[in-house]
Amino acid sequence: xxxxKCSEDQFAYDIHSLVKAFYPAEDxxxxxxxxxxxxxxxxxxELFILLGKQKIEITLQVNQNTILTRYAELRGKEERxxxxxxxxxxxxxxxxxxxGKELPWGTLTGIRPTKIPYMxxxxxxxxxxxxTYMRETYFCSDEKAELAYEIAAKExxxxxxxxxxxxxxxxxxxxxxxxxxxxxxxxxxxxxAFKDKVGHYxxxxxxxxxxxxxxxxxxxxxxxYIGGGTPTTLEAEQLKELLSYxxxxxxxxxxxxxxxxxxxxxxxxxxxxEVLKAxxxxxxxxxxxxxxxxTLDLIGRRHTVEQVNQAFYLARETGFTNINMxxxxxxxxxxxxxxxxxxxxxxxxxxxxxxxxSLAIKRASKLSQWILEHGISCLKNTDETMQDAAKTxxxxxxxxxxxxxxxxxxxxxxxxxxATPGNYGIYNILIMEEVQTIIACGAGTVTKRVYPDGRIExxxxxxxxxxxxxxxxxxxxxxxxxxxD
Numbered sequence: 300x301x302x303x304k305c306s307e308d309q310f311a312y313d314i315h316s317l318v319k320a321f322y323p324a325e326d327x328x329x330x331x332x333x334x335x336x337x338x339x340x341x342x343x344x345e346l347f348i349l350l351g352k353q354k355i356e357i358t359l360q361v362n363q364n365t366i367l368t369r370y371a372e373l374r375g376k377e378e379r380x381x382x383x384x385x386x387x388x389x390x391x392x393x394x395x396x397x398x399g400k401e402l403p404w405g406t407l408t409g410i411r412p413t414k415i416p417y418m419x420x421x422x423x424x425x426x427x428x429x430x431t432y433m434r435e436t437y438f439c440s441d442e443k444a445e446l447a448y449e450i451a452a453k454e455x456x457x458x459x460x461x462x463x464x465x466x467x468x469x470x471x472x473x474x475x476x477x478x479x480x481x482x483x484x485x486x487x488x489x490x491x492a493f494k495d496k497v498g499h500y501x502x503x504x505x506x507x508x509x510x511x512x513x514x515x516x517x518x519x520x521x522x523x524y525i526g527g528g529t530p531t532t533l534e535a536e537q538l539k540e541l542l543s544y545x546x547x548x549x550x551x552x553x554x555x556x557x558x559x560x561x562x563x564x565x566x567x568x569x570x571x572x573e574v575l576k577a578x579x580x581x582x583x584x585x586x587x588x589x590x591x592x593x594t595l596d597l598i599g600r601r602h603t604v605e606q607v608n609q610a611f612y613l614a615r616e617t618g619f620t621n622i623n624m625x626x627x628x629x630x631x632x633x634x635x636x637x638x639x640x641x642x643x644x645x646x647x648x649x650x651x652x653x654x655x656x657s658l659a660i661k662r663a664s665k666l667s668q669w670i671l672e673h674g675i676s677c678l679k680n681t682d683e684t685m686q687d688a689a690k691t692x693x694x695x696x697x698x699x700x701x702x703x704x705x706x707x708x709x710x711x712x713x714x715x716x717x718a719t720p721g722n723y724g725i726y727n728i729l730i731m732e733e734v735q736t737i738i739a740c741g742a743g744t745v746t747k748r749v750y751p752d753g754r755i756e757x758x759x760x761x762x763x764x765x766x767x768x769x770x771x772x773x774x775x776x777x778x779x780x781x782x783x784d
Contacts, residue, residue: 300326302339303346307331310383314348316408317387320711321394324675338363344397348390355386357393369393384436391438402711403682405438410704411731412443412713416451446699446715453700454728460555461725461735464751466519468729469511469549471504471541472741473530474764477565478599488764490532496764500742501537503771505544507740510775512548514782520549521735522556524726530559531566535574542578551579556725558582565602567610572617582724585611586625590644591637594630599665604644611648621722624650628688628712629658629680631669638684642691649695652718654727655688659705685712692717701728738778742767748781756781 301322303314311329319327325343328335332347339345342361349356356370371389373382387406395401404412415437416429424432426448433444475490475497490497523545533541551557559575561567561583575583587607589595595602614622624645628638645653657680660666689699697717701724704713716727729735733755739746743762749755758777761767767774 300328300340301343302337303327303329303348304332305329305348305350307350310386313383313387313408314390316706317390317406318394320402320408321398321400350386355389357389359393359397367393367397388438403440403443404704404711407437407439412704413447413451413454413702414732416448417454417732420451420455446702450699450702453698454732457700457723457725457728458734461521462519463735466521467515467736467738468522468726469520470737470739470744471525472739472744473525473527473533474742475527475532476529477532477563478601493764496768497533497537499768500764501541503768504541504741506771507775508545508548510778511738511740515738519553520551521554522726522729523554523558525559527560527562529562529566531561531571535568535570538571539574539578542574546578556582558724558726560584562586563600563602564606564610567613569613569617572614576617576619582621582623583614583619584623584625585614588625588627589630589633590641591633594633594637597631608648620651622650623652623654623724625654625656626688627656627658628684629678631677635684638687642687646691646695651722652716652724653692653697654714654716656714657685657708657712659708680712701731703731746778746781
């Protein structure tokens with residue numbers, strides 16, 4: 300364990316995230332000075348951070364021997380954001396000097412690195428000003444600074460016809476899956492054990508849709524996204540019931556994108572695809588994560604590579620012209636050669652968009668326990684494999700169009716969405732850039748209200764399915780309060 304003792308706790312989250320990025324295999328604990336008398340494990344660094352008005356000082360010790368002491372002088376008039384940047388820059392330099400490592404995203408630990416260039420473009424900053432700022436303020440590599448800029452520019456172009464103030468987007472969560480994957484921490488429940496609750500769940504979901512109809516009748520619906528879980532764990536008749544109810548009660552006349560995550564190949568049938576097509580769904584996902592059978596078996600996706608191929612071709616035959624595929628790089632025991640096989644197989648299918656995830660280790664997932672037993676060294680993602688994925692996307696005439704990051708990502712990289720022209724995932728950009736209100740219905744979902752001045756307020760639904768069903772009126776009342784004025 301690595302301990303960090305700090306004179307103040309207001310930046311504990313940022314400190315923890317940055318130290319963890321340098322030492323992904325170690326537990327990191329941030330304590331308020333004097334609060335705990337715990338030292339780092341032998342041969343691991345122990346950090347002491349003094350946050351003053353005139354100076355920030357960081358001391359790094361190993362086995363109680365001081366290895367490095369660094370400090371930054373301050374004017375004493377820094378705003379909180381500016382102060383935090385100085386702290387993170389100093390911490391980065393200290394850890395980089397000690398480890399000899401540089402992080403591709405530098406000091407950036409938040410999930411939305413493109414938000415910075417996006418906002419700077421809105422302010423009229425030039426390309427070079429933005430790239431320079433990303434490099435000098437956050438120590439981003441040239442490659443990542445360029446990627447963030449390129450994607451932000453593409454996002455602005457795609458969202459140019461979105462109704463920001465007089466529009467909204469809708470998310471519906473279906474929290475059921477065939478099985479729970481090793482890496483998953485989303486709200487999801489095995490469908491076999493919850494079959495008797497699905498009908499009640501859909502009834503509750505319809506009540507939330509009724510609220511949306513009532514509260515947003517004078518707003519324009521721009522995009523609809525049904526995710527999960529795996530929405531296609533619902534039976535064809537249940538899907539038809541839900542989608543029909545949506546279309547009957549909400550105005551779809553200006554909807555630019557209607558996405559349903561078909562997701563798992565073992566949940567996709569011809570009958571379900573025909574229902575989606577008949578109900579006007581324009582975009583679906585067929586997500587293999589990997590095209591290596593041994594990995595699929597290990598991570599608990601109980602379908603074959605061949606089933607992925609069959610599901611994809613079935614979707615094409617049903618008439619879908621906007622099919623996304625998700626991949627995860629850094630899965631347990633996967634090598635560069637395994638990733639190459641996946642990329643070759645996906646290229647043969649030639650989807651319309653490709654989302655490349657760098658594996659994120661979530662505490663609530665089974666993967667956390669698996670790592671304790673097998674070691675984090677079994678998870679390998681490299682700059683080379685990320686570049687290989689980017690090259691494959693380019694060969695399929697795709698461009699990067701959205702990007703986000705998560706805590707504890709393998710290799711400290713990112714998730715990138717690529718798409719062929721005209722097949723960009725609009726909702727994906729909206730959820731990341733937080734420029735439009737998103738109403739979220741279903742267990743474990745979070746509604747975001749975006750105000751004209753950029754301020755954001757949230758309200759969440761309970762995660763437990765039974766509790767969601769029994770407290771549906773309370774969930775709706777939370778939304779009423781959020782949109783009361």
